Amino acid sequence: MSSTELQGLYQQVILDHARERHGFGLAAAADAQSHQLNPTCGDEITLQLHLDEVTGVITSLGWEGHGCAISQASASLLSDLVPGLPVAGLTERIDAFRVAMRSKGTIEPDEELLGDAVVLGGTSRYIARVKCAMLAWVAAEEAVLQLTER
């Protein structure tokens, strides 16, 4: 009964991630932490990055928050993507994700870079929902800034 376009927005992977949220939970301390609020809906996220100081690699990403299926799945998918990335690698992925999200459906996200998170590509057709998909990534971006500014 629902259109294929809607099925494109809410792919099975997204609904699964929205229900079983990977990386959910915050640690008492982290190498970087950011809190972001989506002003259009009032939803929010707190996101932490943990770093291997020696190798400069991000070991894990944790988060807590509430929001729509898109925002929750997006944070969950991000937390799958990050472990093992150097800081610059995360920045590269955030940039690639943003470009795809802002493309109004004209740019397919790059699977090489973004892995399973490419399933969020359909969101870019729904301007009002782009902020939902971006919420965790903006938080990650701010956290990265803290790491690089240290």
Added chain:
Amino acid sequence: MSSTELQGLYQQVILDHARERHGFGLAAAADAQSHQLNPTCGDEITLQLHLDEVTGVITSLGWEGHGCAISQASASLLSDLVPGLPVAGLTERIDAFRVAMRSKGTIEPDEELLGDAVVLGGTSRYIARVKCAMLAWVAAEEAVLQLTER
């Protein structure tokens, strides 16, 4: 070249009174005095009534002020009308004048009551100018109020 309607508004009598303003000039003291401002144009008038305390008859009306031809002629015509009237007679004439002015051209002013001032009748067709014609009369009304409230 000007339309007959405009000639109706600016009758010769009006133009004459506007130029040679009867009753112009204020006394050092008066039995009643009122100042009125026309907020739409910023023009104003100060008007005085002088009373014969014994007979209760208004002996004269003096005024000063500035404004358009209609307002100046109206004050001038009013000052011709008033001398010799009892206070109640002035009130009656003010009321009659107001009714005609508010009539949008549907009611001819009563010559019995208003004398030469009936030439102002054409003003009632020009809503924006009714305040001009009324200015002196409103001042007279307020002055009358002072007389009756004493």
Added chain:
Amino acid sequence: MTTTSLVDSLSPAEVDRLRLDFPVLGERVNGHPLVYLDSGATSQKPLSVLDAEREYYLHENAAVHRGAHTLAALATERFEDARTTVARFVGARDDEIVWTSNATEGINLVAYAMGNASLGRGGAAAARFALGEGDEIVVTEMEHHANLLPWQELAARTGATLRYIPLADDGTLRLDEAAAIIGSRTKVLAFTHVSNVLGTINPVAELVGLAHAVGALVLLDACQSAPHLSLDVVSLGVDFAVFSGHKMLAPTGIGVLYGRRELLNALPPFLTGGSMITTVTMQGAEYLPAPQRFEAGTQKVSQSIALGAAVDYLTAVGLGRIAAHEAELGRRLVEGLAAIDGVRVLGPGVGHERVGLASFDVAGIHSHDVGQFLDDRGIAVRVGHHCAQPLHRRFGVVSTTRASTYLYTTTDEVDEFLAGVAETVTFFGAHA
């Protein structure tokens, strides 16, 4: 049950006829006919309103209250006629109606003018509006941000205290608490007539009674009532009331502040500028009486005229009948929603009075996902906090989905919406 049940409602055939006046209702969205259930946010506009505004621009447009040329006189007449139309609509006098750009501005006007009085503007006549430490402003926990933030800011600027009347679990105001809160320190009581989230109609008489007993002023937020119920500001006894044209068939950019005449004339000005003065020097100014005193600068002329046309349209249909129609739709909405597993309706439940509006939470599904799913089949509802965060917090939710009706809403549309909600549950649940 509702006070309007004695009045005939609109027949389905009549609603269908009315809908022809609203061409946008014939649009298709995502391949489906549009089902517009977001009139609580903003209503659609009938052709007569669009035409009134266009005709004005094609034949009469000029600056009002200025200049003596023919177009200016015509424009002024239309503009003031619209004021008369709106005044009659709410039982007020012409000079008690101030044009604003929306209800929000109307509330800010009163709050800022009181702030100005608190700083000594307006002299002795305005002293009754002055606030300071120890004075209290009372609102309710169900207010739209528009009727909360201006008072919070006024309190912050003057040192007054903001207090609020809490809500019972069923979404009604705690009148026992209201009686305890409203007291000799209360200077203003501001509350909404109809809640934009709960659909409840507040007991105006009781609240006005409490406020006036202690000499407090009452401002009524009539945003959700003026479009849907017949409103008489004098019999309600309020001192000020505000509403927005765009929620009652008029264009955006026009709203109304009603104020009792002697209050408006004692209140210091808010916005200052052209067309509201008698005399200006470089040192100071004398201000005109209301309503001009509050209408600085070039006014929303065509929008006022359009609001007049909107009021004519509403009056021709009949507010009593519109209210009856919407009460039926409201009942249908609540009964239908209550019957869907996992749906929780905020505010009065089945069998209690409400307008044609219902906000609800679907267990485990975010309101934006509900809204997105419905939009996919052409059903337009509103999602989020509806500019009432404290209210949502009170009910333990961040956001809800809201369906709201108007005179052009059909029962079929409500049914389609209900079917859509049921399928939403299946869609997001089916993948479990």
Added chain:
Amino acid sequence: MTTTSLVDSLSPAEVDRLRLDFPVLGERVNGHPLVYLDSGATSQKPLSVLDAEREYYLHENAAVHRGAHTLAALATERFEDARTTVARFVGARDDEIVWTSNATEGINLVAYAMGNASLGRGGAAAARFALGEGDEIVVTEMEHHANLLPWQELAARTGATLRYIPLADDGTLRLDEAAAIIGSRTKVLAFTHVSNVLGTINPVAELVGLAHAVGALVLLDACQSAPHLSLDVVSLGVDFAVFSGHKMLAPTGIGVLYGRRELLNALPPFLTGGSMITTVTMQGAEYLPAPQRFEAGTQKVSQSIALGAAVDYLTAVGLGRIAAHEAELGRRLVEGLAAIDGVRVLGPGVGHERVGLASFDVAGIHSHDVGQFLDDRGIAVRVGHHCAQPLHRRFGVVSTTRASTYLYTTTDEVDEFLAGVAETVTFFGAHA
């Protein structure tokens, strides 16, 4: 002589073609074809502007920035696109453009926000906007009441002092005096770009230089410039600028405040309500960045879209060419008026730069009588003090008659007007 003389003007044939877009110009008034010379008060509107607004209501109307349904998304896009159009038109960034209902509201916004800062709102970031005793606000003697009264009131509320730059007899600002007045106490300098009475174009660069040298903020009243000249707020270097849509082909009810980004984001809010917050509790609120921070409540959506369409129309014709056309008309006006016995033109005389606008006094004939006579032959001009009483007092008159042009004004119309003025003198003089 004018800076625009290098640009081609509009040919008579072109003006005739443009006039077809403005049906109201084909109206007859008192049996004569309308000669509309009151564009300085409010302009007429082309069909493309009326159509843009109507199309919006017929296909896209919904509440913007709220809800996720399709119509709401479309409406939001149109609304923000219009902001981009207007931003480009004046050389600003999107987030530096705040919608207001008119220029008057824009100036009040800045004045009230500064008043709020003076009461401690907005915290440390807003301290630079705070005023108190010893601080000075500087305006000029030629300001429209809209750019005078808000500052008078702000001074009265905060204890600051209002000072003004006087005028020379030719209607230009006394820059020597300006240099003496603007000093370390000056917090704000507010002045008009083009005088609505004199038609003079003020030396923005010099005044901005004086103000910025002492750290004062500059607000430019661009009401009479934005519609007629090409405007670049960045190269002008002003901190704030305001203008009204209704004077530049758009409907009533919409205006613009430009503010430099970092200033807007540091300024405390003015109107508060919905759609301008991130978080609200019963105790306080967090406000969004500009422009949303200043756009409380339901916005003037269709009017913004119409202003976007108006700007598109102006841009298609070309501001440089419009300015050249109007400079020619202005010259013709002044030369023609100066040649009529008993007529005294205020402001710069024959041979000096002015826009297409002239105010004049006819010896012994009140401006309302002049206007009435002209209206009788279909010529619409403005009479009175044009919301600039101090300016009129400076020139020793209570009121004047003003003729003002726009892109659709023809030289024939100017000539008819001039003939009308000459006959006015005869008519009122002939009876002498």
